Amino acid sequence: MNPVRWGILGTAEIALTRVIPAMQSCEHSVVTAIASRVLEKAQAAATQHGISHAYGSYAALLDDPDIDVVYNPLPNHLHLEWSARALRAGKHVLCEKPIAMNQAEVHELIRVRDETGLHIEEAVMIRNHPQWSSVLELIAANTIGTPQSVQLAYAYHAKNRNDYRYKPEMGGGAVYDIGSYSIAIARLIFGDEPSGVLATLIRDENTGVDVLASAILDFPTGHATLTVATESTTYQHVHVLGDRGWIRVEFPFAHPQPTRCHLYIGDASSVGNFHCQEIAFDPINQYTLQADRFSLAIQGRSVATWPLENAAANMAVIDALFESARCHQWTPITKTSIKV
Ligand SMILES: NC(=O)c1ccc[n+]([C@@H]2O[C@H](COP(=O)([O-])OP(=O)(O)OC[C@H]3O[C@@H](n4cnc5c(N)ncnc54)[C@H](OP(=O)(O)O)[C@@H]3O)[C@@H](O)[C@H]2O)c1
Known part of the structure; x- marks a missing residue:
């Protein structure tokens, strides 16, 4: 099976220093695009990490039909908005912790997940160890x-x-x-x-x-x-x-x-x-394990997953x-x- 194609929202420190380098040793996942509010930042990150596509807005990345999963490491108050937008754009979502600002926001994400039928998880990477x-x-x-x-x-x-x-x-x-x-x-x-x-x-x-x-x-x-x-x-x-x-x-x-x-x-x-x-x-x-486990989950393989109901709790x-x-x-x- 082809590796799952990931797009990254923002040039967050956690993405650039830990998650993207970790994903480069993944077997089932490949980072194909990164977006920033500033195109030059996305281009610099893409060059540094050998990522093939750079976008100057998060919306442009969500429009890319060649992305299967969006990783959302934006500041916490943007988790609900951009995870919901990614789901509505047809992408599975791995969103950094905390997945939202309160329980009501997680319930909003559960509604969008159920409407779209896509997979979304909170990135509690330690659980993969x-x-x-x-x-x-x-x-x-x-x-x-x-x-x-x-x-x-x-x-x-x-x-x-x-x-x-x-x-x-x-x-x-x-x-x-x-x-x-x-x-x-x-x-x-x-x-x-x-x-x-x-x-x-x-x-x-x-x-x-x-x-x-x-x-x-x-x-x-x-x-x-x-x-x-x-x-x-x-x-x-x-x-x-x-x-x-x-x-x-x-x-x-x-x-x-x-x-x-x-x-x-x-x-x-x-x-x-x-x-x-x-x-x-x-x-x-733990980040390599997290990405590959997530990719296997959306390929329908039998791996551990943590549903949003767990994040709501x-x-x-x-x-x-x-x-x-x-x-x-x-x-x-x-x-x-x-x-x-
Ligand atoms: N799992 C872990 O080990 C771990 C570790 C650290 C952090 N985290 C989580 O990862 C997320 C990001 O943390 P971080 O420390 O990496 O964040 P960060 O370096 O501050 O980066 C956040 C990114 O969000 C984008 N952004 C969009 N709107 C913004 C705004 N109004 N202000 C600032 N940035 C904005 C920026 O990207 P552009 O300018 O390129 O658009 C920025 O680079 C948080 O949810 C945090 O809880 C997880």
Whole structure:
């Protein structure tokens, strides 16, 4: 089967530095076009990355009949508009996280998906790393018993105060930027939805975007506690505590470079945080895996996919987290009318 043809909206940093280079080692995907609001930027990116077509507007790329999938890494407030336009132009869509600004916007995308019958996913690239299948297998095998507490931390130091991450109206802030990963992983591990959230935020005093967020999510069988920060040092961890043991995920989230990483597993004989078993993973590019898995999905092959209903459930948690921080109270998570 011919590789699936991808078009890229915008010259986003994530596209130019990670996703397009990763796609160049794909077996089932090829980048055939890139668009920018400024033609010269699209041309420069096309030359740099060996992409055959450059467009001076996003609409022109959507008109190209030789594109099967659109990758949307625009600032967050443009995800709904351009993902919906791409679907209506007959393209499948992989859209960066968070896929929208709130749950209502995800429901709008679900309506467009259902009208068009095309495939659309939120690009939570970490889910493609095999370490998460191993975590789920360990839990299913009762290696750690029932997960009772999941502790997640993800932090970095923002370099650029001029980008959209410092603009509330464009979906700036730590929760939109990296909180969606922690929430997705907590839901994956518990295999369920939280019923409520208690959250607190520290906001940048000039712009109002959240730069430090901490939250407790109340799941039927336990709790997740998460901290995300964008003016901290660089750090990541996920710990899963069960009633028979624990799992420590050494490098759970974004990998700037494919990196060897480990799961450390402890049981009742473990002392402190010292593990008694480890599982190692060779360096792997999560973005390559993501693109090829998506391409195989639209070719009708049997691969994992995450429907928009899953993204709507993640977004429901983000909505409730912001509401909890605003009113300083536990906030229930509204059950979406759409089955997750
Ligand atoms: N999966 C991951 O590892 C990962 C990592 C980082 C970011 N992300 C996600 O990827 C998306 C982009 O992040 P980024 O940091 O790469 O963004 P970025 O470098 O700021 O790029 C965003 C692009 O959007 C286009 N754009 C359209 N309207 C714009 C406007 N009003 N202001 C600014 N840019 C505008 C620009 O392209 P043109 O000027 O060429 O049109 C710009 O290059 C976000 O949704 C983010 O959450 C994902």
